Amino acid sequence: MITAKTIVCDGNEAAAWGAVLSRPDMVAVYPITPQSSLAEYLSQFIADGILDAELLDVEGEHSVLSVLHGAALAGARTYTATCGQGLAFMFEPYFRTPPLRLPIVTSLVTRDGITPQCVWGGQQDAMTVKDVGWVHMYCETVQEVLDTLIMAYRIAEHRQVMLPVNVNHDGNYLSYGVCRMELPGQAEVDAFLGPKDINWHVALDPDRPMAVDPLTGGAGGPGPALFVSYRKGLCDGMQHALRVIEEVHDEWALRFGRRWAPLVEEYKLDDADFAIVTIGSMTGAAKDAVDQARARGERVGLIKVKTFRPFPIEAMVRAVSKVEALGVVDRAVSFGWNSGPLHQEVLGALYYGRRPIPAISFIGGLAGADLTVGHFRRVIEQTAAARWTGPGQAPIWLNEND
Amino acid sequence: MGNAFNTITFDKGRCDGCGDCMTVCAKLPGSAGRSRLSVIVAPDRSDFELAICRQCGQPKCVMNCPAGALAKGEQDGIVRWEGAKCVGCLLCTVGCRYGGIVPHAEARQMSKCDQCEGDPACVTVCKSGALSFNRAGALYNRVGNLEDLFAPGLSACQGCNSELLIRHTLRHVGPETVVATPPGCIAGMGAVGYNGQTGTKVPVFHPLLTNTASMLTGIRRTYKRRGRDVTALALAGDGGVVDVGFQSLSGAAERGEELLFICVDNEGYMNTGMQRSGSTSYGxxxxxxxVGKRMHGKSRDSKDMPLMMMMHRCEYVATASLGFMDDYYAKLDKAIAAAKRGMAYIHVYAPCPTGWRFPSSATIETCRKSVETNFVTLWEYTPDAGLRFTRPVDNPIPVEEYLRLFGKYRHLSPEQVTHIRQTTVDKVKHLKMHARAAEEARQANDVPLKGE
Structure with a gap:
């Protein structure tokens, strides 16, 4: 039985411990940089008997998620991790997981896309699959990786959610960054998670025979209507998730003493004139830059997005209502709008909140590039200026001249 | 359900009039020196007829017998003669129009066939294959009362043997099963149902075309972990097996996943409009x-999926054809048992009336022809015993007789036919190499090692 203790580990090991403490029945693995050590930790944990789970060491990410589909339909709690090309290869079962309402938890150790060939960090992989119905939560620290992973099962298996959850941690920075971490005890985690509740709604079980995924559709009649009920149910589940994510984070804070902003974190925002918007591990350097700017007398704050899907629109509207300009830093590119995906979400929130303030798109940290305090100093300066000049048409590429 | 009975069948097209059947029959103890069947030869040896007891369902001989000396067996259906009761009136011979019961004056008995109590000597001795023992009756008795676990009214094309196959298979595998039917004809005919209804009485699902073996793996492993023996059954078309589903199946085979995987090979994507797959045959x-000015049908040979599965050293691999149902059932028995230890794979060759262009009434005949020409070979494999032909055809009829059954081959040039003839021969030769190696290994194992 694992007892609470302090350990030193990196983000991949933290995710593996989070999975161990969540007691999945089945873990499927296929290696890909920078996720590989996570798969190795899990395999070793199972080999050593620390985790009692089926280990599916299969022949590719497509099968990784597919075996977990089968297992979840038979009632198993499941876990895996992937990123980059692995996620791309996994996409066919990936985008079927939410409408099947399977509460599978998967870590995305985010990585930039090819081409050119790149195995370093970046959020292009996760951002590319943001709109198929998985819950996406981005972590800032190693400790948050472990805590969020355990919370993810509570969220995924909530009866009003029943959706797969991605717990995302930045490749390289969080995957390999080593620091102190508080490991909770198994008994406390068991009490927090409660009994498994996986396939009460959809099952492949001879004791409860049903057809899973009958053909549905057509030009009219019951088919399209049934299909709409599936789609609406999925949208409802996503909206319920916003509330459940908050509730679960509250309970985690009560039980374990660590409080993480569940949807959107506001940092030094209440008296800010303008703010920068961040996501993931870059937030640490960004907060340092904000502190330094504050010391210089700049009234700057920070908004960090943890939950990106479902997008916490109300929380974001509340946050942006406090400032006059925004600098949004993305670690990925949207090729539709010539800016970053987070930037577009913020623009949507500004329209939703009837608040047409300047919002600049910054793109940085691609392909593993450092996002330093220096980079965020530029973000702060240019955002401050945008209050008077308005935003430019093109994004600002932070590492272009590094 | 009533009893059905096995029968001795006669294909006069194959008979060469050698008479071995009569010779062997005459030597049997109950024959008293006179054969109980007769092959009647036309004077120019161009035609043959068989006189033998048909073991009729409502035998005239039995009805005519005033002494109760003839009776039809309730279990095996054989009409038996009891000498102690016979009064020698010969009314039985008047009743029979098949020459199936005749007096044998010297032996003071009525001569008639008793099927050698389940193993007819005449069939065993017949080299030409004209005589065969049809065991469908025993099969019917064995499975006829099992519940059909598919719903009535699946919307398969007329003459589709996939429906026949899946109904037989599932009733035999039984209800403690989860069935995967990836996109294709079997799912398309309504096995997973439409708009929330289902066509199956056991749990059934659409996997992706690509991940049937993987999803079933997750199911089987989860139940096994909980101590439940749930059969994970795939009923998959060739596209989801040899093409886009190959990776997951190969991975599952390599890992020894305990699946009962049945490939229903109709040589293409028939459900989506008859496009070619890796299993589509040459031409x-x-x-x-x-077929046009520049293209003349498929220019490549098909992938040999069952052989590839054999190379994975699965627990059990077999080919099957529904023209030979008893062969299929025997293999299904072995596959069900093997799927509790590892991967069991059956590759069923399934002619498609719609896509191959032949009359829906001819499906079973095309199945038979495919085997009799060696276009399709029936064999099985286990890691221990190697490959063994279950229905070897040593004197195949020309493959052209198979090709001419189908519209899809109508355009074939003589060169293309030559290619098919040659690859058919080569394929059998290659399989025989494996069978021979297995046989040699068996014999070598029988030789005691030195010092033993």
Whole structure:
């Protein structure tokens, strides 16, 4: 039985411990940089008997998620991790997981896309699959990786959610960054998670025979209507998730003493004139830059997005209502709008909140590039200026001249 | 359900009039020196007829007998003669129009066939294959009362043997099963149902075309972990097996996953409009290997999926054809047992009336022809015993007789036919190499090692 203790580990090991403490029945693995050590930790944990789970060491990410589909339909709690090309290869079962309402938890150790060939960090992989119905939560620290992973099962298996959850941690920075971490005890985690509740709604079980995924559709009649009920149910589940994510984070804070902003974190925002918007591990350097700017007398704050899907629109509207300009830093590119995906979400929130303030798109940290305090100093300066000049048409590429 | 009975069948097209059947029959103890069947030869030896007891369902001989000396067995259906009761009136012979019961004056008995109590000597001795023992009756008795676990009214094309196959298979595998039917004809005919209804009485699902073996793996492993023996059954078309589903199946085979995987090979994507797959045979017209000025059907041979599965050293691999149902059932028995230890794979060759262009009434006949020409070979494999032919055809009829059954081959040039003839021969030769190696290994194992 694992007892609470302090350990030193990196983000991949933290995710593996989070999975161990969540007691999945089945873990499927296929290696890909920078996720590989996570798969190795899990395999070793199972080999050593620390985790009692089926280990599916299969022949590719497509099968990784597919075996977990089968297992979840038979009632198993499941876990895996992937990123980059692995996620791309996994996409066919990936985008079927939410409408099947399977509460599978998967870590995305985010990585930039090819081409050119790149195995370093970046959020292009996760951002590319943001709109198929998985819950996406981005972590800032190693400790948050472990805590969020355990919370993810509570969220995924909530009866009003029943959706797969991605717990995302930045490749390289969080995957390999080593620091102190508080490991909770198994008994406390068991009490927090409660009994498994996986396939009460959809099952492949001879004791409860049903057809899973009958053909549905057509030009009219019951088919399209049934299909709409599936789609609406999925949208409802996503909206319920916003509330459940908050509730679960509250309970985690009560039980374990660590409080993480569940949807959107506001940092030094209440008296800010303008703010920068961040996501993931870059937030640490960004907060340092904000502190330094504050010391210089700049009234700057920070908004960090943890939950990106479902997008916490109300929380974001509340946050942006406090400032006059925004600098949004993305670690990925949207090729539709010539800016970053987070930037577009913020623009949507500004329209939703009837608040047409300047919002600049910054793109940085691609392909593993450092996002330093220096980079965020530029973000702060240019955002401050945008209050008077308005935003430019093109994004600002932070590492272009590094 | 009533009893059905096995029968001795006669294919006069194959008979060469050698008479071995009569010779062997005459030597049997109950024959008293006179054969109980007769092959009647036309004077120019161009035609043959068989006189033998048909073991009729409502035998005239029995009805005519005033002494109760003839009776039809309730269990095996054989009409038996009891000498102690016979009064020698010969009314039985008047009743029979098949020459199936005749007096044998010297032996003071009525001569008639008793099927050698389940193993007819005449069939065993017949080299030409004209005589065969049809065990479908025993099969019916064995499975006829099992519940059909598919709903009535699946919307398969007329003459589709996939429906026949899946109904037989599932009733035999039984209800403690989860069935995967990836996109294709079997799912399309309504096995997973439409709009929330289902066509199956056991749990059934659409996997992706690509991940049937993987999803079933997750199911089987989860139940096994909980101590439940749930059969994970795939009823998959060839596209989801040899093409886009190959990776997951190969991975599952390598890991020894305990699956009962049945590939229903109709040589293409028939459900989506008859496009070619990796399993489409050479020369076939399909909607993506059309026939025109520059293209003449498929230009490549098909992938040999069952052989590839054999190379994975699965627990059990077999080929099957529904023209030979008893062969299929025997293999299904072995596959069900093997799927509790590892991967069991059956590759069923399934002619498609719609896509191959032949009358829906001819499906079973095309199955038979495919085997009799060696276009399709029936064999099985286990890691211990190696490959063994279950229905070897040593004197195949010309493959052209198979090809001419189908519209999809109508355009074939003589060169294309030659190619098919040659690859058919080569394929059998290659399989025989494996069978021979297995046989040699068996014999070598029988030789005691030195010092033993």
């Amino acid at each position: 076939s017209w399909t909607s993506t290997t059309p």
